[in-house]
Every structure is written in C-alpha cells, then in structure tokens.
Amino acid sequence: MMLSWNLILYPSIHKSVRAAAMIILAALFGLVSITAFALPEDIHKSPMWQYNIERYLGKDADVVHTDKVGIKVPDFAEDSAQVPLTITLDRFEGDIRSIVSWVDLNPVPHLFSYQPHQQAPLTLALNFRVQQATTVRAAVQDENDVWHIASAHVDAAGGGCTAPSVTASNPHWSDQLGNSQGRYFSRPASNRLKLSIMHPMDSGMVENVPIFHINEIQIHAVNADKTMDKESLLGEMSLSESASENPLFVFDFASDQSNEYSLRLRDTQGNVFKRRLGDT
Numbered sequence: 001m002m003l004s005w006n007l008i009l010y011p012s013i014h015k016s017v018r019a020a021a022m023i024i025l026a027a028l029f030g031l032v033s034i035t036a037f038a039l040p041e042d043i044h045k046s047p048m049w050q051y052n053i054e055r056y057l058g059k060d061a062d063v064v065h066t067d068k069v070g071i072k073v074p075d076f077a078e079d080s081a082q083v084p085l086t087i088t089l090d091r092f093e094g095d096i097r098s099i100v101s102w103v104d105l106n107p108v109p110h111l112f113s114y115q116p117h118q119q120a121p122l123t124l125a126l127n128f129r130v131q132q133a134t135t136v137r138a139a140v141q142d143e144n145d146v147w148h149i150a151s152a153h154v155d156a157a158g159g160g161c162t163a164p165s166v167t168a169s170n171p172h173w174s175d176q177l178g179n180s181q182g183r184y185f186s187r188p189a190s191n192r193l194k195l196s197i198m199h200p201m202d203s204g205m206v207e208n209v210p211i212f213h214i215n216e217i218q219i220h221a222v223n224a225d226k227t228m229d230k231e232s233l234l235g236e237m238s239l240s241e242s243a244s245e246n247p248l249f250v251f252d253f254a255s256d257q258s259n260e261y262s263l264r265l266r267d268t269q270g271n272v273f274k275r276r277l278g279d280t
Contacts, residue, residue, distance in 0.1 A: 037062040044135040044153055048104040056100050056110060057139060057147050066148035068092045071138045073154040077130055080160030082244050085111075086125040087138045087150075095143040096120040103242050105134035107161055107205060110240040117233045118221070122190050123252035127244035129160035129203070165200040165245050168209070173200065177271070184277040186259065193219070193261055193277050196248040203241040214273075215239050216266040219251060221258035222276065228262055 040063060042049035053061055070088035077083045089096065099114040111128050114121070128136075133155045140148045167173050176198045185192040197214070204211035217237040220228040234253060249263075260278030267273075 039063055040065055042135075042151075044151055046104045046135045048109065052102055052104060052109050052137070053139075053147075053149075056102055056113075057141075062146045063139075064146060064148055066092075066140075066150055069138055069140050069148055069150035071136065071150040071152045073136050073152045075155060077154050077156035077160070080130050080156045080158055081163050082127045083130055083154060083156070083160070084125065084127050085136060086123065086250075088123050089120060089140065090122045092140060092148070096140055097143060097145075098141040099124070100137075100139045100141075102137050103128060103130060103134055104137065106131050106242050108203070108241040111136075111242045112237055112239050114235055114237045116235045118231065119234045119253055119256075121235065121251045121253055123192075123250065125248075125250035127248055128242050129163075129244055130154060130156045130158065131161040132156060132158040160244075161203055161242065162205045164206050165202055165209070167198065167200040167245050168202065173198075178273040180273065180275050182263075182275050182277045184261070184279065186279065187255070189255060190252045191255055191258070191261070193251045193253070193263070194249070195263055195275060195277070196246065197265065197273060197275075198246055199267065201241075201243055201245040201247060205241070211241065212268055213239065213241060213243060214247065214265050214267045217249070218264040220262040220264075221253075221256070222260040222262050222278070226260075234261075 037060065039050055039053065053063060057063065068091045072086040073083060087101065096116050101111040102109040103111055106129070114124065135151050135153050138150045142148065178198060180195060180197040182195040199214055201213040202209050202211060203213070215238060219234045220232045221234055222228060223232055260276060262274065262276050265273045
C-alpha cells in the first residue's frame, strides 16, 4: 500500500487525515497493535498464565474468566498419574467453537483440544497426569472468538508425568492393547458415553521409552441405517502426553434421535480402535 508522505509533512492537510495516516503507519511498523486485548489477571497467580494462553490460544486472544464453564479436580491428587478432571458446559451461553484444556506446570501442559461439529458435549471428563501442584485450565471459544476460561488448582506430591507405565511392566501388555469397556446411559436430558481402554499412554519422559499414546478421537452419532458420515460427526478430540494411561473418557450429549454412538480412537503409531455404544 502506497501512502503519501505529504499527509504528514504538510500542516495544511486536515488534522484528522494526518492522524489517521500516523495510525496506519504505526500499525504497519508494529508500533501499535490494533487487535491486542488486555489479558485479565490470573486469580491463581500461575507463572505460566500468559505463556500458555499465547501458546494455545494465540498472542492476540480475547480472554475472560467465567463461571459458566464448570471445572472440577480433587483438592489433592492421591495418585499423580491418575487425576480426574470433569468439565461441564451445560450452563455455557452461546455457540461453542472450540475447547482447549491444559495443565499449567506439566512438562507438556497441553491436555486436549476438542472441536465440536454437529454438537458440543454437555460434559467432558478424563484422567490426567500432574508433575507437581498446578492450576488446570479449560478454555471455551464462543461464536465471537472470545475465550472463556475456567481454572482450578490441584495439590499433588508430583511425578505423574515421569512415572513408568504400570501397563507396560506386564510382558504381555501388547496382547491387551486396545481392549476396552464401554457403557451407554440414556437419560431424559442427555446421553452419556463412558469408555475405558487399555493403553500405556507413554509420555516419552521415561528413559528409553518413546512417545506412544492415543492422540485422536472421533465421536459419531450412528445414523438410523447404521452408517456414519460427515453429518453424523459430533466432534473430534486431540490428546497430548498429559493424558493418563488406560484412559477413561466420559462424554454427555444432549438427547436427540440418536441411541447409538461410535468412537474411533487412533494412537501415535497408527493403531485404530473402534467401539460402538448405545441401545443395540
């Protein structure tokens, strides 16, 4: 874009025009940021507050604290390798574009990202690891690109991220890889999907043990003719190293015409695990 320096050098030009020109020039040279939002103060005073927001939500993310997103963790983690997390969204107002959760002081803070398609979950729960006492976050992006963040603190003895896998200590663990147990609960206002699956979920932080964990989940509402397509895809989740071994997942979806669901899980080595839940 060409900008005439006459707008700045000659005072005869209208002041408002010259002021607008100065703002454009300053923005072009990075002297001011037109889209930057002030980051609210962290009530938990975490040293990773700003860093993790910029890393997972973006440097120019519009962030607000919220009580419309529920986040529940124990006050103290009795087992640092298996800490339950429950996120509830039934009180959230507006459309949900994305959900991101992270654990501030873990070596790899990111826990999961969830992308709704046909329907956002009302509840999302899983177990995660903690390396030390830390704050846990759940960020929900609305239709206006505002991130609503809920936070909770969990105290812990620590070491959960670097503890050896209990599953992999069994010499025959690979024979049970992908074995799963699932339940479907039909309730008046929602349907609950509950799935546990055998997997070491190796974080790569134990010596001589490479990263090996489930990193993708797709959830479909099965069509009446038992098929699945793009229109039946409810959502997708991406998982990181902070998820616990032999993970347990819980999803609540608003009740509709669906009474059967399909979960497809994929790990970092390309193994695919499928499970159908419902009134079949």
